[in-house]
Amino acid sequence: MQDLGAFPRAVVTGIPCCGTLNNKGEAVGLTADSSFNLRAWVWRGHTKTDLNVLVPRDSPLYLQVGGSINDAGQIAGQAIVKSSCPVQTPPAWEVNQFACTEFHAFVATPSEANQTESEPLPVWKTAIAHVK
Numbered sequence: 001m002q003d004l005g006a007f008p009r010a011v012v013t014g015i016p017c018c019g020t021l022n023n024k025g026e027a028v029g030l031t032a033d034s035s036f037n038l039r040a041w042v043w044r045g046h047t048k049t050d051l052n053v054l055v056p057r058d059s060p061l062y063l064q065v066g067g068s069i070n071d072a073g074q075i076a077g078q079a080i081v082k083s084s085c086p087v088q089t090p091p092a093w094e095v096n097q098f099a100c101t102e103f104h105a106f107v108a109t110p111s112e113a114n115q116t117e118s119e120p121l122p123v124w125k126t127a128i129a130h131v132k
Contacts, residue, residue, distance in 0.1 A: 009033050013041075019068030028066025028075050037097045038064040040077050051075070051108065061106055062093035073110040078103060 010031035021027045027043040028051075040051040040063040051063045061079035068076050084102030085092035092099050 016065060016067055019070075020066070022069045022071045022073075024071060024073075026069055026073065028069045028077065030065045035095070037095060039094075040064055040066040040075075040079075042066060042069070042075065044073075051077075055108065061104070062091075063106060063108070064097070064103075075108040077106055077108075079106040 011034050012032040013029065014031075015021075015027060015029040020029060025043075029041055029043075030038050031041060032038050041048050042051055042054070043049075051066060055061070055063065060082055062082055063077060063079045065078040066075050067078065080093045080097060080100045081102040081104060082091070082093050082100075085100040086096075088096065
């Protein structure tokens with residue numbers, strides 16, 4: 001067992017349930033701040049990283065929960081649709097998530113083509129999973 005540590009301002013850092021650890025030792029989970037705003041993280045290469053810094057900045061999603069990870073590194077979880085949040089500074093999807101009205105499942109797939117020596121983690125491409 002290994003303590004993965006906590007993010008700054010996080011009051012809770014955890015792993016939601018099953019499937020959050022793959023056979024490569026990678027893990028996913030979530031953190032919550034004192035206002036219960038969530039963000040997803042990935043543990044890879046002995047480093048815990050906020051998933052939101054690994055997706056393109058213009059992504060329509062803010063990733064809240066890393067729910068599961070497979071051996072290919074694909075991550076499934078829950079995200080906020082940024083356009084469903086009120087306009088404010090700092091962004092509502094980071095500091096006032098209860099004001100946002102649209103949430104979706106996501107799948108994030110690592111893009112090894114974007115990996116460099118100075119950036120050991122790949123950039124993840126996200127897709128919204130629509131459930132009817």
